[in-house]
Amino acid sequence: MTVPNSFTASLPAVERAEIGRRARARASRSCHGWFDGGPDRFDPVEVIERQSATRVPELVPVRYGRMLESPFRFYRGAAAIMAADLGPTPNSGLQVQLCGDAHLLNFRMLASPERHLVFDINDFDETFPGPFEWDVKRLTTSFVTASRENGFSVKEQERAVRVCVAAYRRRMREFAGMRTLDIWYAQDDVEGLRRLLTSSMDKDVRRRTERAAAQARTRTHMQAFEKLTRDTAEGRRITPDPPLITPLRDLLSGSAGDExxxxxxxxxxxxxxxxxxxxxxxxxxxxxxxxxxxxxxxxSVGTRCWILLMLGRDDDDPLLLQAKEAQESVLAAHTGGADFDNQGRRVVTGQRLIQTTSDIFLGWTHVVGLDGRDRDFYVRQLRDWKGIARPETMGPDLLNLFAQVCGASLARAHARSGDPIAIAAYLGGSDRFDRALTEFAQSYADRNEKDFEALGAAVRSGRVSARDL
Structure with missing residues (x-):
């Protein structure tokens, strides 16, 4: 995988800044506020169906059922739809390694190999080189969608977007003035979050964040081991909970199953x-x-995902790995980017570029002849100090703080692989980009709600089936 914009590293800073300013001629900052699907827009349900064609058939209705729980849940499963919408729009041409699915629930607390708690992106299934603003647009729209489900006013929704984009823009300007190694080593750790929250006079916000950090530290591999396994006559084994968790021995039978x-x-x-x-x-x-x-x-529902229970010294010395199928990024068809020989490797390489610290067991593989075809997988620990946000419990002030943290964290991720000097120069010191993204996020949240309704209509007509789990 080629690092985006690596060719600009040898240029003087003043020339890199000029590249960023010239990019405004290609796509003005204000143009990012525009979105109009138009009458000739593609069928969103067809996009989802194409993805489903390569997935485990009996799990596809579960995917649709989960997406139909709410517009926000739909949005989480609709990265392919948004990629298809963003592809034809004007873009800055300033490439980074995109997360590809940068909605707010893909930012969380994680454990570093040094056993420190950090805040970072945690999902890289769709990672791919592309224009930096695509991640920003996906993130900001997720805040509008979540805010609407919480019953926030339009003013409160737009405030969350402004806070998020301003944090991204200001942090990118900071990175533009930093040494290269200092950018690479930059982390968003819990101590940094505490300093941010100290500036907030809301004691409840600080208390809830401290509690979330403490809970993240309890979400260890041992907790997952106790929850997901049980003692049997053969020793410790994974506990069945079909169809959500189905042991291999219950899925396979006969000679074909043995193979x-x-x-x-x-x-x-x-x-x-x-x-x-x-x-x-x-x-x-x-x-x-x-x-x-x-x-x-x-x-991800319907992609092949396996829990691997491994034991060391004895039954009380576990390692739980997750082997998750990696398919082509939803961004690939819309960027003109290079093909990759292994999609699992694409995920792992992208993750290592974006994250400040990655799981020590992160790797990839290629499986020949699984379900009648070859498939790529990436592998990581199943759970290690992960703290997940709950936006449905957040009021406007807490959601704004979370938006600020996510925007700043995304800027750090982009500065590692892209050119922070060029991106900062493109964004400039005004709030023009912030205002444009506010318009975009509202427009795209409207579009997302219509697509959500379209999937519901497809279920009611019998075109697709949904299952609640």
């Missing part, structure tokens, strides 16, 4: 080759004892 089990069990050996040597050594201390298919997320 498929061999294919799946080769995942660990092949994936280990993508790890650094010291981590391969660490992985050798564990052996695979059980596997299960797991239904995850909203947009």
């Amino acid at each position: 498929e089990e061999k294919v799946l069990r080769s995942v660990v050996e092949d994936y280990a080759r993508t790890l650094p040597s010291e981590r391969r050594h660490l992985l050798r201390h564990y052996h695979l004892v059980d596997m299960a298919r797991k239904v995850v997320g909203v947009g």
Whole structure:
């Protein structure tokens, strides 16, 4: 994977800034406020159906059922629709490694390998090089969509967007003045969040954030181990909870099943080759004892995702890995970007570019002959100190603070792979880009609600089936 805009690194800072300012001729800052699907816009349900064609058939109705719970849940599963909408619009041409699905629930607290709690992006299934503003547009629209579900006024919705974009713009300007290594080492840790919240006089906000940090530290691999496994006559094994969690032994039968089990069990050996040597050594201390298919997320439902239970010294020394199918990024068809020999590698490489610290077991593999075709996977620990936001419990002030943190964190992610000097020069010191994104987020949230209704109509007509779980 080529690092976006790496060619500008050798240019003097003044020339890199000029590249950013000239990009306004390609796409003015104000033009980002425009969005109009028009009467000739594609069928959004057809976009979702095309994605579903490569997924586990019996899980596709679960995906639709989850997307129909609310417009925000629909939005989480509709990254492909938004990518198709953004593709034809004017863009800055200032490339970064995009998250690709930068909605607010994909920002959370995570554990670093040094066992520090940091705040970062956590989902990279759609990561791909592209214009920086696409991530900003997806993030800001998610705040409008979540705000509407909370019953916030239009003024409150727009305030969250302004706060988010202003935080992105100001943080990018800070990075433009920093040394390259200082940008690479920059982190958003919990201490930094505490300093931010100290400036807020709302004691309830500070209390809730401290509680969220404490809860994140309890969400360890041991907690997942206790929750997802049980003692059996054969030893510790994964607890069935079909169709959400289905052990491999319950899915496969006969000679064909035996062959498929061999294919799946080769995942660990092949994936280990993508790890650094010291981590391969660490992985050798564990052996695979059980596997299960797991239904995850909203947009990912139906992709093949496996829990791998591995044990070390004994049944009280576990390692839980998640092997998740990686398909082509929804952005690929709309960027003219290069093809990748392995989609799992695309995810891992993008994640390492964007995140300040990644899971020590992060790697990828290629599985031949699974469900009749070859498939790419990436592998990581199932759970390690993850704290997830709950926007439905947030009032306007707390959501604004969260928007500020997310906007600043996204700027840090983009500054690592893109050119912060060019992007900062493009954005400038005024709020012109902020105001444009406020207009866009409202317009696209309207479009998202119509697409949500279109999926509901498709279910009612029998075109697709939905299942509640």
